[in-house]
Structure formats: C-alpha cells, structure tokens
Amino acid sequence: MPWKLASLGSVMAMAVLAGCGTTTESAKDPVAAESGHSRCEAKAAEFAIGQKASPALLEEARKRAGAQNARILKPDDMVTLEYRSDRLNLNTDANLVIGRVNCG
Template sequence: MPWKYASSALVLVAALLAGCSSTPESSTSAESAAATDTGQSRCDAAAAQFAVGKPASPALLEQARVKSGAQTARVLGPNDMVTLEYRSDRLNLNTDQAATVNRVNCG
C-alpha cells in the first residue's frame, strides 16, 4: 500500500514542477499577447498636440485618438468631474469654457 502512495506522490510532484517551468521567450510572448488582448497600449499625447486650439468635436476626438494610438479618448470640460483612475491607454482632450481644446494628455 505505501508503494502506491509513494509512486502517486512522485507523479504529482513531477506534474507540478512541469507546470511551473517556462522559457523566457514563452513568458514574454504571453505577456505581449495578454497586453494586446486586454487592449493595454500606450497613448502618445505628443502625436495629438495638433488638436490644441481647435474646437472639440467627435471627429477631432477620433482623429486625435487614432494618431495618439490610444484605445479610448474623452473630452473633458473645465468643470467636469473625473475619476483619479490613471489609464495609459486613454487620451484626454481638455477644453476651456468655449469648448476649445487647450491641453492634450494621456491618463
């Protein structure tokens, strides 16, 4: 009877150790695939600076989002309430009272 337990334990330990091993290439590709699946790409606010001084519109927002590489974008007015959640894949077009873009940033 102890022989069955010892051999079962040996098989279980081998399976656990095999599941924990990985190569650096596979973990790097898995991380990049996970980043792509979740849509976590970086936003480049410098690429959307052309929007400063222009009136905010849905077309301008989409054009700035595409050029910056952001996944999402939003227009923020001077008195809009926003969360303190930082998202590196989101573009913000900050506007003044006249709805003219005065600042572009990511977050």
Template structure:
C-alpha cells in the same frame, strides 16, 4: 450638469468605435509610429484651440497612437489612475480643447 453629460456621452461614443472615415481633409498629423498603443500626447497637440467633436477626438486619438481617448470638461469627475494607452482631451466650459495629455 448638461455639459458634463454631453462630454461623458462624447467619450462613450468614441470608445464605442465611432469615427469619421469620410474623405474630408484634415490637418491632423499621421499616427505615432510603432508605439505599441502607448499615448504620445504631442501627436494630438493640433487639437488645442478647436471645438471638441467626436471626429476630433478620434483624429487626436489616432494621431497620438493611443488605444483610447476621453474628452474631459472642466467639471467632469474622472478617475486618476494612469493608463499609458489613454489620451485625455481637456476642454473649457464652451467645449474648446485647452490641453491634451496621456494617462
């Protein structure tokens, strides 16, 4: 229950506009060029295997070109409508990213 609440809180924080704009170096690729806000999941594949953080969610969102992103734990309840502008970041029970996809 706590993990699901934490993951939901993380998604809300990202959607509320939280971002890390510090000068830290990043291995994230540049944002997808001219995709009209549609998600390109391959741009966010760098996140697989990393611990989920609000900063990682934002980096992955930008790298995919998506307008929004959500972090999903293994027991999170989610809506299943497809949204071409949304990046889904799936994690395991320890909060490690296992998969990224659009929708």
C-alpha cells in the same frame, strides 16, 4: 496510505512544473501582439488645441497620438485616478474648446 500521499505529491509537483513552461506559439501569436497596449504620444495630438471638441476630432487625435482609448474631459467632469499610458485626454473649457492634451 503512504502510496496515496506519494502519488498525490507527484501529481501536484508535475502540475506546478507544467505551469512554468512556455511555448513559442504564444510569443508569435499576432492577435496577442495587436491587442497589446500602445503608448500614447500627446505631442502628436496637440493640433487639437484651440478647436471645439467633437467625436470626429477626438478620433483623429486618438489615431495621431497612437492611443488605444481617448476621452473628452470638461471642467466639472469626475475622473478616475488611475494612470493609463494608452489613453488620450482632451481637456476642454466650459465652451468645449480644447485647452490641453495629455495622456493618462
């Protein structure tokens, strides 16, 4: 019986220690680097203020801001409260004219 417990303890210790190691391949993986979140820069998308919101304008603003995601927010739209530094928001009035640009 003690032999079984010692073997089980050794296997569990090796499994825990194996999880602590790192490999250099994952750090150099280009796919992982491309899928990382980039930070949104709202100032670069301020050209859209005063224009009527459209899918094409949203995409252009997203690209210029360097955001991963973008959305158009109308006055009565419900939004979630989580902050995402990689998301661009184009805030519009009731006529879909953009009045504010921010990230989050």
